[in-house]
Amino acid sequence: MISRRRGYHGITIASASLTGIPVDHQSFDLPLPGFLHVTAPHYYREGQEGESEEAFSTRLVNEIEALILAEGPQTIAAFFAEPVMGAGGVIVPPQGYWEKLQPVLKKYGIILVADEVICGFGRTGRMFGSQTFDIQPDMMILSKQLSSSYLPISAILMNDMVFEPIADESHAIGAFAHGFTNGGNPTAAAVAIEVLNIMEERDLMAHVSDVSVHFQARLRALGASSTLVGEARGVGLIGALELVTDKATRSSSLQVGQLAKYAFGLLQNKGVIARAMGDTLAFSPPLIITREQVDMIFDGVAEVLAQMEREIGSGQFH
């Protein structure tokens, strides 16, 4: 299995092995053997001096192809990826990444699994992140907004190339031998169907595609106006601000995570819930958010950043 550093896929023994976040591996004897991780597609942090975004994508895809060849293509089952990385810090793929990567996976017959647990059902502005980034996955993993998490439910979609060998083998051995106790729960399924109906009735995708323009504009404006924002990034209704104390060197003179943790606390006092991931502050509001509520978020963030700039400038921040 190949996945990416900073990817997040869960915490079971296999999904935590796919996950590429050190703290999920440390102390748990993970990843299991056979799980390989490649460079995170984060141009701001991983791009080299003078390298264009396209060239960065080419280098990353070359790295993946070299790994496939070194391991032996017949030994690689699948490539797992979030269309946009969520828990790893909201990483939007660089220009050309998916376009260049997919033919390589196809060439070696490697299944592409799109983990749509965060991206699915509108987060990126289209129904699926795979549509936003023109990805044709062989499998899709769905959860969260499938039921708006009112009841727990997840689903796996697969194409015939994946399904048929599983069906054939299940017939041969007489059972699909990997069901879960709570799989196919009818109550959760009914709630999910109703959530999907409401999404359609309210034309939530149209709302997201409209309001997200304002969300992204306000987010990116902070990237330009605040001396503490190294990178403002996002797509649809997911976004993040990576905080630094020195924009030129893209670094913080404080302990890792201190800036975002402090901002998170100040924001919470204003009634704005963000998520601090290292020094990245992430925003992922409900899809029904209004333009006015987007302003409430980013007015609050602007005030907090201005306060932190003052405190850092006067040496009060420690």
Ligand SMILES: Cc1ncc(COP(=O)(O)O)c(C=O)c1O
């Ligand atoms: C992209 C992604 N995949 C998988 C998961 C794991 O889902 P669960 O915790 O329900 O196993 C998460 C959880 O946040 C996620 O963000």
